Amino acid sequence: MAHLAQAAEAGKVIFVAGKATVADQPAVDGAPVGEGQMLSTGADGFLYVKTVDSGLFILRPNTKARIVTYHVDEKNPANTQVKLELLSGVARSKSGNAVKQARQNFRFNTPVAAIGVRGTDFTVFTDNDTSRVAVISGAIVMSGFAGSCRPDGAGPCEGSASRELSAAQRGQLLQLQRGQATPQLLQSSPLSPDQVSPPRPDEPLAHAGSAGGGANSATGQTNLDVQKAISLNEAVNNNKAPPFPPPSEVPPPTPPTPVPPAIALPDRGIVWGRWTVVAGRPPTFNLANTADQNELLELNGNYALLRTRGPDTYIAPSNGSIGFQLRNSEAFVYTDYTPTYRVETPATLSNGVLTVDFGKQSFATSVDMTSQAGNATLQATGAVGADGQLHGDSANGRANIMNVRGLLSNQNGGSAAYIFDSRLDDKRTVNGVTYWEKSTR
Numbered sequence: 001m002a003h004l005a006q007a008a009e010a011g012k013v014i015f016v017a018g019k020a021t022v023a024d025q026p027a028v029d030g031a032p033v034g035e036g037q038m039l040s041t042g043a044d045g046f047l048y049v050k051t052v053d054s055g056l057f058i059l060r061p062n063t064k065a066r067i068v069t070y071h072v073d074e075k076n077p078a079n080t081q082v083k084l085e086l087l088s089g090v091a092r093s094k095s096g097n098a099v100k101q102a103r104q105n106f107r108f109n110t111p112v113a114a115i116g117v118r119g120t121d122f123t124v125f126t127d128n129d130t131s132r133v134a135v136i137s138g139a140i141v142m143s144g145f146a147g148s149c150r151p152d153g154a155g156p157c158e159g160s161a162s163r164e165l166s167a168a169q170r171g172q173l174l175q176l177q178r179g180q181a182t183p184q185l186l187q188s189s190p191l192s193p194d195q196v197s198p199p200r201p202d203e204p205l206a207h208a209g210s211a212g213g214g215a216n217s218a219t220g221q222t223n224l225d226v227q228k229a230i231s232l233n234e235a236v237n238n239n240k241a242p243p244f245p246p247p248s249e250v251p252p253p254t255p256p257t258p259v260p261p262a263i264a265l266p267d268r269g270i271v272w273g274r275w276t277v278v279a280g281r282p283p284t285f286n287l288a289n290t291a292d293q294n295e296l297l298e299l300n301g302n303y304a305l306l307r308t309r310g311p312d313t314y315i316a317p318s319n320g321s322i323g324f325q326l327r328n329s330e331a332f333v334y335t336d337y338t339p340t341y342r343v344e345t346p347a348t349l350s351n352g353v354l355t356v357d358f359g360k361q362s363f364a365t366s367v368d369m370t371s372q373a374g375n376a377t378l379q380a381t382g383a384v385g386a387d388g389q390l391h392g393d394s395a396n397g398r399a400n401i402m403n404v405r406g407l408l409s410n411q412n413g414g415s416a417a418y419i420f421d422s423r424l425d426d427k428r429t430v431n432g433v434t435y436w437e438k439s440t441r
Contacts, residue, residue, distance in 0.1 A: 010035050010070035011051040017200065018044030020059070033067060040064045041089070046200055055096025056204065060197040063089025068109075077101035081154060085109045086126050090197035094121040094204075095138070101288060104155050113176045113183070114149055116141045116156020118166075118287075118299045125193040129178040134192050139166035139299040142174045142183045160342045166300040168405040169421070170394050182339040187396075268310040269411035272419065272433050276302045278332050279344040297389070298405040301431035302332070303419040307407060316388050316408070319359040324416050324436035326352025326367065331432025333373040333424070347371035347430060354416060354436050356384055356408065363390055365404065365418070369430060378422050378430070380404040390418055399423055414438030 013022065013031045019042030020027040023034070033039070033049050039059055041047050047059040053072050059065055064087040073079035080102035084093060086109070095117055099106050108115040110126035113133075120138030124131060133142055141156045141164045143149045149157030156162075163183040165174045173192055176183040188195070271294050275287035287304055294306040329349040336342050351368040366379040380402035382392035392404030399422075406418025416436040423429050 008034050009052065010067040011049045011055075011057065013047065014050045015046070015048035015202075017046040018042060018061070020045040020047040022047075035067060035070055038064065038066055048203075051096045053096030053098035055099060056092065056094040057084065058092040058094075058199075058203065060090040060092075060199065062197070063091055065089070065091050072098040074098070078105075081105050083107045083109065083154065086124055087111065088127055090123065090125045090193045092121070092123045092136075092193075092199070092203070093117075094136075100291070103288070107154055107156065109151055112144060112178045114143045114145065114151070114153070114157045116143075116158070123193040125191075125196045130175065132173050132175045132186075132191055132193060133165065134173040134188055134194065135165050135167045135169070137167045138296075139164055139301075140174075142176060144176050144180060144183070146181060161340050164301055166298070166421075168298055168300045168392075168403050168419070170403075171396070180339075268409060269308040270407055270409045270415060270417045270435070271306040271308060272417045272435060273304060274302050274330060274433070275304050278302050279346060281346075284330075297407060298419060300403070300405060300419040301421055303330075303431065303433040305405065305407060305417060305419050305433070307409075316361075316384055316386055317358045321355060321357045321359070322414065323439040324352075324354040324356070324414075325439045326350070326354070326434060327437050328435040329367070329432060331369060331430055333369075333371045333428055333430050335373055335428050337427065343373070345371050345373040347373075347432065349432065349434060352434065352436070354434075356416075358384065361385075365402075367434065373428060374424065376400050376422075376424055376430075378402050378420070380420065384408070390416070392418075392420070395422060397423055399425060412437055 009032050011033045013027050013029055013033060016027045016029060021040050022031055023037040027047055039047060041059045041061055041063045043061050045061055049057040051057060051070060066085045068085050069081050069083040071081045080098045082099055093108055103117055106117050110131040111128050113131040115133060118139040120140055121136040122133055122140050124133045133140060141158055141162050143157035143162040145151055161182045163174055171188055173186055173188040174183040175186050271290060273284040275283050275285060277283060290306060294308050296306050298305045331347040331349055333345045333347050334342055348370050349367045354365040356363045361384050363384055364381045366377060369376050369378055378400055380392045382390055382404055384390060388408035390404060390406030395401040395403045402420040402422040404418045404420045406416060409415045419433045421431045
């Protein structure tokens with residue numbers, strides 16, 4: 001009976017503002033949230049739920065939602081099943097630890113759409129006829145209910161009519177309206193969920209460096225009480241000491257203990273690859289296993305970019321410039337002949353140019369793409385972060401201009417990689433990855 005009771009609990013309320021209810025009862029801090037219970041907020045209401053695997057489910061004003069299923073199997077993560085349902089309003093979902101290990105079993109339903117994740121933080125607006133989703137970090141796949149994609153199903157719906165959106169596609173969202181076969185890619189403002197129902201200034205921030213901006217990106221504010229609740233919950237789940245002990249319980253200072261000498265670790269390197277099947281070709285790696293051993297930086301379409309664990313991250317020089325040579329790459333052109341008929345064509349990248357100007361904190365890159373679906377020269381510019389991450393300028397739908405997210409490393413005497421997507425024309429897009437090494441010339 002204790003096991004069944006635990007399984008039925010999906011999470012706990014960690015913050016309430018204004019009018020909010022759980023199963024028709026006023027929501028209070030610390031109250032359990034069970035599977036299937038209706039959650040709702042009034043015109044001034046906000047409700048933050050911390051899931052049992054340290055994820056977040058946030059309801060903004062005038063919102064109705066349910067945590068339909070939240071079954072976590074720690075011994076066999078493949079058996080974990082998670083399903084959320086947004087009936088109306090705006091909600092934010094931030095994947096917990098169990099979801100990150102069982103993305104294939106996560107589903108977020110609206111009245112017209114099914115949303116799957118790649119280990120993600122995203123916001124959704126919906127009414128009975130229209131749903132829109134914007135990504136803060138990671139990536140999602142969105143599909144309409146048709147064919148084998150049914151509201152009572154589990155996991156993401158993936159097929160020719162589904163569309164993906166990643167945090168690298170800054171300023172964009174996916175929209176699906178009742179009766180449409182395929183989601184539409186749109187510029188977000190003023191349709192973005194954050195514009196329709198803005199977050200409170202104390203809504204927890206996205207991870208630093210996420211490409212999507214997202215909640216609080218404008219204010220940068222946090223509410224200490226909310227952060228305490230979240231941090232305390234995570235500490236308990238991870239069997240760690242609470243990070244914010246009450247003032248009366250602060251232990252007396254203890255003398256420092258000797259620190260053993262550090263073990264030298266290799267420079268943090270770059271891991272990249274394709275994690276999905278494309279044109280009948282198997283994935284080049286298992287994303288779940290690889291992400292467990294490395295730091296996932298970005299997902300864009302069918303490709304992932306990760307960084308190996310090691311000492312402090314890459315520190316960019318304050319001046320000078322470096323040129324790189326293209327050493328490896330992969331890309332596919334996607335031609336949408338109709339909303340439900342897509343052809344995937346392998347592409348070859350050559351004549352690559354990547355130059356990083358550390359004094360200007362910028363980069364510029366170009367590659368020639370050839371394929372049976374057509375040829376193009378792809379270009380991008382962007383900024384270089386102090387930690388060596390490459391943040392491309394938004395393509396804004398311009399033909400042959402790439403959206404880029406990448407990384408520099410000291411590995412192999414100096415290397416770089418980035419994943420990208422670009423629109424070629426009204427029917428064709430391209431998605432791929434490139435790997436570079438420092439030029440010796």
